[in-house]
Amino acid sequence: MLKKEIKITHFVLLLSLINFIFFHYPFYVFVFNNLNYNSISGVFVIISLIILMIILNAFVFYLFFNLSKYFGKFILILFFILNALAVYFVNTYSVIIDKSMIGNVFNTNYEESSSYFSFKLILYLLFLGVLPSIYVTKAKIIKVTFKKFMITSSLTLLFVLLLVFANASNWLWIDKNSKQLGGLAMPWSYTVNTISYFNSKHKKNKKEILLPNATIKDNKKSIFVLVIGESARSENFSLYGYKKETNPLLSKTSNLHHFNATSCTTYTTGSLKCILEHQDTGDLYEILPNYLHRNDVEVIWKSTNWGEPPLHIKNFKNKSALKESCKGEICDYDGILLEGLKEQIELSTNNKILVVLHTSTSHGPTYNKKYPPQFEVFKPVCKSVELSNCSQEELINAYDNTIVYTDYLLHQVIENLKALPSYESAMFFVSDHGESLGEKNLYMHGLPMSIAPKEQYEIPFIVWMSNPSKQLKPSSNLTQHHVFHSVLRFLSVESPIYNEEMNIFMK
Structure with a gap:
């Protein structure tokens, strides 16, 4: 398979499917635990989330590769490595990768972070991160013309919009659980929340706001x-x-x-x-x-x-x-x-x-x-x-x-x-x-x-x-x-x- 050329649409769909299988078990455990999957509505939400997850990730990968083949490969390799790390911590410690967790990551010192090192972590990195990355590196991708790119992109977006509006009755449930769903969706949990974290840091006061002056009322030693x-x-x-x-x-x-x-x-x-x-x-x-x-x-x-x-x-x-x-x-x-x-x-x-x-x-x-x-x-x-x-x-x-x-x-x-x-x-x-x-x-x-x-x-x-x-x-x-x-x-x-x-x- 590595020796043969592969169409870009097939390639991004394959990578999106691998991403879905490797990294979204915690996502769907949460969905099944918080949704009535015995109802028609519940089944429809689950199927819709699966399709959206695969199609939207494939679409984003498609955009990356049409910008530049090398940029696309770099981003995908980075995603698989980071996904492997993220899903290890999600599976091992039941964390959710939200903005506060990203803050913990960026504020953790070496001594603390090294305490999480384990053989299991190495296995996650090798099998879920490195192996897919090797395939991405060696894949020979056939790009499409700009016209075909525009047609594919437009049809994909139209399909996504139709599926989203078909779930209008389930928006309330999705909105209610958006923080947890977003914190378990790879690679967007850490990507979006990293941007949000640094945006919050940037908006914070560069200099702390001084409180009004105080006075000490007595000389008692305390x-x-x-x-x-x-x-x-x-x-x-x-x-x-x-x-x-x-x-x-x-x-x-x-x-x-x-x-x-x-x-x-x-x-x-x-x-x-x-x-x-x-x-x-x-x-x-x-x-x-x-x-x-x-x-x-x-x-x-x-x-x-x-x-x-x-x-x-x-x-x-x-x-x-x-x-x-x-x-x-x-x-x-x-x-x-x-x-x-x-x-x-x-x-x-x-x-x-x-x-x-x-x-x-x-x-x-x-x-x-x-x-x-x-x-x-x-x-x-x-x-x-x-x-x-x-x-x-x-x-x-x-x-x-x-x-x-x-x-x-x-x-x-x-x-x-x-x-x-x-x-x-x-x-x-x-x-x-x-x-x-x-x-x-x-x-x-x-x-x-x-x-x-x-x-x-x-x-x-x-x-x-x-x-x-x-x-x-x-x-x-x-x-x-x-x-x-x-x-x-x-x-x-x-x-x-x-x-x-x-x-x-x-x-």
């Missing part, structure tokens, strides 16, 4: 430590009623409180913005650390994670910077965030201090590598990045061990603060989002909030205070937006944008 968790879901904290003892230290800590809470999103960048902004807005307003730093509060930020909005502070250290002055096993885990922290606070000449510790403790898929060996309390554990290959017990054990390590880290933060009696101190632990651990065959996080299960957005919100007489407002459910205003209140920062309703401390 420290607030905000620990931002990663992928920690409240369901697996024994503080929240989990049957396994994952909080052996915090459960014995006095002046500790925990609240039910929900995250704004199911991905890190969106939730970080939510935690650090003064209200829910699509604009880039001055975030908490920048605002406090500009208004004479000392801000210390240490991170083993990523995804922070732009920070304009002096004391920022990421994982690589922290490792430069670290020795021993602790350097490979989130315990590195606590190294030298107490001493750094003692050297401060400022009465008001905000410390932000951005952890990565419960981020998958390599849960078993997120804690030191002595914290492997629950066994056996999942050691594969292909989470569906592990038993439910192994997967949950590995994840629960990350919660045990989180318990230890928070306990150490509290002990450090207790060792600074000249300061009144408080600690918040708020996770960026939750995590799916195989429930409903879903793994990790990142699903759109409209369809995300509770495991991906029900998060812990844990509060500790050094002053036992300080009271908290009763609350049944908090959000990440409570952080900004509670920090202002605790540090006695007076601001025109302060919202008493979003503060959890009593007057």
